[in-house]
Amino acid sequence: MLLFVLTAKIAEDDPELVRRLKNREPQAMADLYDRYGRLTYALIFRVVRNGSVAEDLVQETFLRVWNRVHGFDAERGSFGPWILTVARNRAIDYLRSVDGRTKQTPFELEKMEEPSQYAHIERDILNMDRARILREAFVKLSPNQRIVIELAYYEGLSQTEMAERMRQPLGTVKTWVRTALKALREHLGEQAALA
């Protein structure tokens, strides 16, 4: 069952919410949490599988958004994807730190947290239809394709790390990743074209 999606109207209200956050209006932070708190918690919980840790990381996520919202372009930016990236990165950072994987994967997750990266992305990208379409595409993937997508997105594993985890040749893992992403992209593209 789909956890949560944003209606187009709510997403259209995001620029106003961003402006209020920049003005440090107390109610704006409450509205931000009410709009994205459940989605953020579910995503982080899926990654860390621990309620207490998830609470800490949700708190860090909103703190980071609060501190960095001044750099977000309310008119051009897509707010939801930015918040979800911040949330996912907090959770992956945590996983990597407890697994001692920081040195093996020294990539700058923060680079994708730059608010400017979210300019010109559809404001209503998280709407019900798109989320449903992605879910449909995801369940059509083969089990191994689903696993590699999950290992990358929800566990932050590189393809080499996936190969080690799955005890499969690196080339095989790369093929699963490539074909899975292609299938997801194509399905989303086809459905968008039909809409």
Add this chain to the structure above:
Amino acid sequence: MNHEELSDLYELYTQGVLEEPERAEIEQHLGNACPECEAGVKGALRLNALLATLPETVEPPRRLRQRVLASVGVEPAMSRIWRNAWAVAAVALAMVLIVVAMSNQRRGRELADADRQLAQTRLDVQRSSAEVRQVRSALALLNLPNTREIVFGAGAAPEPPRGRIFVNRQQGVLLMASNLPPAPEGKIYELWLIPKGGNPVPSGLFQSDLQGNALFVRSGEVDANTAAVAVSVEPEAGSTAPTTKPLIVAAVSD
């Protein structure tokens, strides 16, 4: 690699899991404002956002909302009853102000002052509510029989942060500190749990008050391998690893 080959990698790049040399190649293209790669990254961010909607519903605890609001210095939302009560009070006060202001300007100014005081009181009440919750969490942890106490800063000079850290392996960590001046603008204090032979694990951000006192609870299980608790000054968004020398380091013994 050509763009067709790179097009398979944008999602991994944006998820921070792409390895060398492909990662450097995409970075180079982006550094040169390559339009194909910029479009590819945008597309990948769209797909990533939708991947975030796949997890099943898990309701966050109700307390989390208040915790989030308190952590950014915003008072937690009051209950509907209290909000209504305040609304009624505000309307009543406004009516009184109007009547009195019409009859006596001086009296009106006094009431305006009272209005400001009322608003300030309201903020104080909300702030106190957040503090009360924090204290309740702290007391709960203190009352547990298997909570261990660590004293830090005693006897050091000149005037270091002093206080106590309480560790309960099942419930969390409580930090009570004094002589800890508020972190400078743009900075914040970050708590670290340091496993034996491992890297410090970021465990929450907090600020001290103007008197240099801090009370912070990091709830949740504490890894059995945790050998020390530390606090350092970090950028306000927090760090994944300490970037300054810790102000507080306390060894955790079993």
